[in-house]
Amino acid sequence: MPELPEVETIVRGLRENTVGNRIESLTELRNNTIIYHTNQCAEGLVFSSLSRRGKYILINLSDILTMVIHLRMTGKLVYTETEQLTPHTRAVIKFADRTMLQFEDIRTFGSIQIFEANDTDPAIKRLGPEPLTEDFNEKYLYKVLEKAKAPIKSILLNQEIIAGLGNIYVCEILYRTKIHPTLAGKELTRADIIRVITATKEVLAEAILHNGTSISDFRNIDDKPGEFQNFLRVYQKKECPLGHPTERIKIAGRSTYFCPVCQRLK
DNA sequence: ATTGCTTCCTGAGCGC
DNA sequence: TGCGCTCAGGAAGCAA
Known part of the structure; x- marks a missing residue:
């Protein structure tokens, strides 16, 4: 959850x-x-x-x-x-x-x-750096991705690489960066890496501001839902904000939502 | 070393 | 109504 x-x-x-x-x-x-x-x-x-x-x-x-x-x-x-x-x-x-x-x-x-x-x-x-700190930066992510053959989606879900991201936020981060979720880590450019860092920090900060995302049953300790589900752009969406139909595929067994128009393979 | 498939468990939603 | 199937904000434990 x-x-x-x-x-x-x-x-x-x-x-x-x-x-x-x-x-x-x-x-x-x-x-x-x-x-x-x-x-x-x-x-x-x-x-x-x-x-x-x-x-x-x-x-x-x-x-x-x-x-x-x-x-x-x-x-x-x-x-x-x-x-x-x-x-x-x-x-x-x-x-x-x-x-x-x-x-x-x-x-x-x-x-x-x-x-x-x-x-x-x-x-x-064994956890990787906290994404909202300076430890999660371009130099670090470049080193991680340099030789990685795994899809970027799986890499961002790996808690030993970055601590705290899950399926929803990784989908949202990749949509914002216009990176296709199946792209191998090593295929990301320097500009892509900077975009991933920036989008990660932005999405997480915005979600915290809205008390998290309640898709089904997340609740705060007073049993109130979060509000960030109202700001999701691709996760469980039929269309992206630009009106393109989204696609759902499986990566490492997890449902992955993306926009095939906005997020292209190189 | 890396990558990915299966598993833990319960419930909701869907088509038939 | 009910059955059987798929799916679900995670990640350990294997196998290849």
Whole structure:
């Protein structure tokens, strides 16, 4: 479900509402939702600070533990004052002030992991640069693409190359850059690379400004949808903004929307 | 080393 | 109504 802008929206919502909250109980309603990588219990600790890395939510618990949440396709975090269990509620964190955070996940791919404060998920250590920082720049992307035979679409989806992009935003980025999604990475020109960097930063910033994209069930922690779906140009569109019919193809098993007129193979 | 196919799981939407 | 199929904001784990 959520990509970088959606996760960022959730983290901001959590930061406003839960910093300083003490965990009274942490209950798992389905096996393997909460995975402990430490013997230390999270109960009694405080949500000290929150951050995001790629699509991961990182919660610092009293500088003692780190809670790492990944929502995968259908995970949701809902902050409520009363218990509202659904058939898909997988875990509930109750705070000392009687509020609670419910983790719902229809497809059950998501997880909550708990590590020592100085430890983290190995997958996080392998993540590529954050696209909204200076680390994601022309020099870096040129080096990545120089010899890459894979289609640019797959490369941009690879979290070890760039952290946080998913299927929607990669389609949108490629539309804005006029690059065909099947074009091999090494075929991109310097000008293309600069356009990719610029479009990536623009699309993500705009999406964050609109609280993310709700195609079906993304919701902020107060259960409100995002608004960026109103600004998508090709993803799940029949026509691009210029009126050309779009096409849908599969790349690496993922539906890829593009405009065959605006986005040409060289 | 790189690339891509299958898998985890549940539900919605479609054609017949 | 219901069946069977395809599809879904992700990514690990394999196989080639």
